[in-house]
Amino acid sequence: SEPQESLLKEEIDFDCAIPEHTLTTVLTKQRDKQFLYAPVLACTIDHLMSATETKRGGRYILPTLRLMSSDLVIDEIDDFTGDDLIAIGRLIHLAGMLGRKVMISSATIPPHMAEGYFKAYRDGWRLYCQTRDASPVIGCAWIDEFATDVYSNNAEKLEDAIPVYREHHAGFIKKRVEKLTKQPAKRKADIASCQAIIERYKGQGQQDVDVVENKQDAYFDIIFQQAWLKHKAHYFKDPETQLKVSFGVVRMANISPCVALTKYLLGKALPSNTEVRVMAYHSQQVMLLRSEQERHLDEVLKRKEKSGELPDALKNSLIKKHLKQVQQNQPEVNNVLFILVATPVEEVGRDHDFDWAVIEPSSYRAIIQLAGRVKRHREGEVAQANVALMQYNWKGVRDAQQEDQKVFNRPGFEESITLKHHNLDKLVDVQQISKRLDAIPRIQQPDHLTAKYMRSLIETDSLSELEHIATWRWLANYKSKGNDAQTGPHTLQGWLNHHWFLTALPQMLTPFRQSQVSLNAYLVFSEPHQASFFCEKDEEGHAINREAILNIRRESLGDSSMARLWLTRDFDKSCAELAVEKELSQRIVSMRYGELNFPHDEKKHYVYNDQLGLVKI
DSSP, X not given: OOOSSOSOSSOOOOOOOOOTTSSTTTOOXXXXXXXXXXXXXXXXXXXXXXXXXXXXXXXTHHHHHHHHXXXXXXXXXXXXXXXXXXHHHHHHHHHHHTTOOEEEEOSOOOHHHHHHXXXXXXXXXXXXXXXXXXXXXXXXXXEOSSOEEEEEEOOSSHHHHHHHHHHHHHHHHHHHHHHHHHSOOOOOEEEEOOHHHHHHTTTSOTTOHHHHHHHHHHHHHHHHHHHHHHHHHHOEEOTTTOOEEEEEEEEOSSHHHHHHHHHHHHHOOOOTTEEEEEEEEOSSSOHHHHHHHHHHHHHHTOOOOOTTOOOGGGGSHHHHHHHHHHXXXXXXXXXXXXXXXXXXXXXXXXXXXXXXXXEOOSOHHHHHHHHTTBSOSOXXXXXXXXXXXXXXXXXXXXXXXXXTOOOSOSSSSOSSXXXXXXXXXXXXXXXXXXXXXXXXXXXXXXXXXXXXXXXXXXXXXXXXXXHHHHHIIIIIOOOBTTBOOOOSTTSHHHHHHSSGGGSSHHHHHSOTTOOSOEEXXXXXXXXXXXXXXXXXXXXXSOEEEOTTTTTEEEOOOOHHHHHTBSSOOOHHHHHHHHXXXXXXXXXXXXXXXXXXXXXXXXXXXXXXXXXXXXXXX
8 A cells, every 4th residue: 555654755857767566565656666767866965874874664675675786976975074974875885785886975075084984885895795795805096187096995904994994095196286385276265364353352252242243244344354455466357347346255154144234234334445246145145036047146256367367257137237327426436245155055065266265264175175166266376365264253253252062063063073263264274264264184193192191181282183083983982902992882883883873862853953053934925916925834735824833034135235236036926927937926936946945033023134034033
């Protein structure tokens, strides 16, 4: 009989031929069959994690069947931290146990991540070999833009296999570092001082709303000043309007300050010779509007021009319109900054190329990933710094007087291991990043980071060291000479080497994407009134108005703020256009493409705007 629960939690669409008489009693839904039979399946990792993360029910069936016949490629593997890395280790172990190949991909894979996942795969592969006539030898390959290194790991014992793997990995990274240091430095960084803000508000009430708002405005003003300095050093001139133009990104760690900074820039009093065009980019935006945004950014920020050439962005109709409007309406202006204010969604999966960046730090990984979006495809060394790192992140400024406060977390690595201070001047090698900002401190482990050292350390004064130690504890803290690993249900080694996999405790203690329960809401077009409202779907898929219950209110922007927007969007208008294109009603289109997922807290209030998305107050 047809199961009561769908095997797929999320809807996903593929085009592929479906066998007519295979697994008909299990695969009762068309989308389940497409998930299994698509020749190449490209999806978010969430769809496959159910293979090891399902605690009850049948949602492990489809991803497990898929893994039985598919090799696994995990892109941007180090976008994850903590419990997520442990959960992914369980998935890699299963892939090895099923006899499949695994590739992990990123430009910034730390040594202990590679080593920990090798062991997880090796443990799974050994189980595979014990159940059939298969060779226990594991083919290992390292691939980058310079070379490929391949060797076969055939060591019988773990204490032999790991050192050999570690040696090959270190050798490959050493060669990579040598080649990276010989390349022209495309990114150089300096640190923007925030000490004056801390000194100015020392001793004033941390919970005072006015004090916090004044601090925030002062912090945002430093960000703008840094953007202006980077623009002056890295602009190009539009030959048609003679305006000095640059495209830059400001990385904020969280959504609320991202939206707050966007609103600040939209309303800020600017120098008489300067104009800005601003866009907020984060995850809590309606699907249709985020798609429009990303399509525009992908087109404008290709930036593959050679030295001396003008960017193709100047051919974009919207960019041309902005520049002509500035030329006609503000003749005193000769500088135009296009500023994308983004959260960590900009760090991975986006092939954008900016002229400069201002970064609110939360980890060394975040700094490197975001810096990789600056001068991404263009060649040649930069003479001046094109990346500004804030001396403190916003939480560090806001909570400066609170002792033992963790600020490089959520996102970040400051959890079980803390930082002695949060001053970036002392957490990174300032002299080195002024000459070259790259991934070397993350992909190459310092010699002093031995297992004995990392096991006992609880505090450090290095941002990159913090991440190496945290990664070791999550993934590579296994039993070896003189080291008894943790093997409880919350650890990866407990899953690999003990019997916790027979229980649901690992999934409960270290779940994948552990966070506040998220909610799917929909911005629905209500005909004939032509007004949108947030809703949830009932069991039949019908919209139920929940806007007031979810504590969501609408907010509009003033005319002056609207004039400074980089990209203006209108959900109702976009729905109407898409409805004509797909020959559907606007209500159906909005129910399909108006989805917005966010962690809802019934005690909090939210504000929504088509331009800024949804943000918690």
